[in-house]
Amino acid sequence: MTLPCALLVLAVAGPPADLAAVGIVASRDPAHSVALLRSGGRTRLVAVGDTAFGGRVAAIGAGLVALEFEGRRVDLRLSAEAASPLAAARATSRAESDPNARVLQRRDVEKRLGEEAPRILAETTLMPALDSGRVAGFTLTRVPENSLLTDAGLRAGDVLTQINDTPIDSMATLIALWPRLQNESTLRAIVLRNGQPVSLTVSLR
Structure with missing residues (x-):
């Protein structure tokens, strides 16, 4: 194999140069751990087991995500941006109430979440919204x-700025909210x- 071809193979098999872990929720049960990866915007x-950005997620631990690219293991540590989130929040006192507030059955939501999670994870994409250089949602x-x-009322193009009075100022904040929302009504x-x-x-009823 010529040198240019060898370099091409390595480039294809390797991770994107800007691939980073921007949020991790590590569970006692590794099967329930999740991570947020970012590359190319x-x-x-x-x-664990999912494929993203050309690699397969092999392990998720406290502060670290391990991926495999064609048999090569790459460890991503939580980025400094996620570890030290910028404080940014928009005023919400002017927010108008949605006339179509939803009432859902908790049992149905839990069942659907189990069924739809793979599609939601695969098809939902997020991009940081900046305000004066800081993440505002x-x-x-x-x-x-x-x-x-x-069904919860979200649409493509919405800028998510706050959940249950918590400003969404980083991916780490967004991920950390998940376990806290489990028992909310x-x-x-x-x-x-x-x-x-x-x-x-x-x-939720």
Whole structure:
């Protein structure tokens, strides 16, 4: 094999140069751990066994994600950006209530989440929304149709700025919210839609 060909093979088999872990939720059960990976302006939420950005997720631990690229293991440590999130929040006192507040059955939500999680993880994409150089939320650039996300009122193009009074100022914040929301009976999100703040509420019965 010539040198140029060898270099090409290595380039294809290796990870993207800007691939980074921007958030990790490590569970006692490794099967329930998740991580957020970012590359090329795209963000993916992954679990062990998933494929993303050309590699397969081999392990997720506290502060580290291991991926395999054609048999080569690459360890990604939590980025400094995620470890030290910028404080940024938009005022939400002007948010108008969504007239279509949702009421969902918790049992149905849990069942659907188990069924739809792979599609939601694969088809949902997020991009940081900056305000004066700081993360002020995340734009949902793609949302799977007829999913729990759309049933909750989210749309492609929405900028998610707050969940249950917590400003979404980093991927780490967004991921850390997940376990805290498990037992909540009301979920309230503030999004910017067409430049206007909108409040979305889901009540779980």
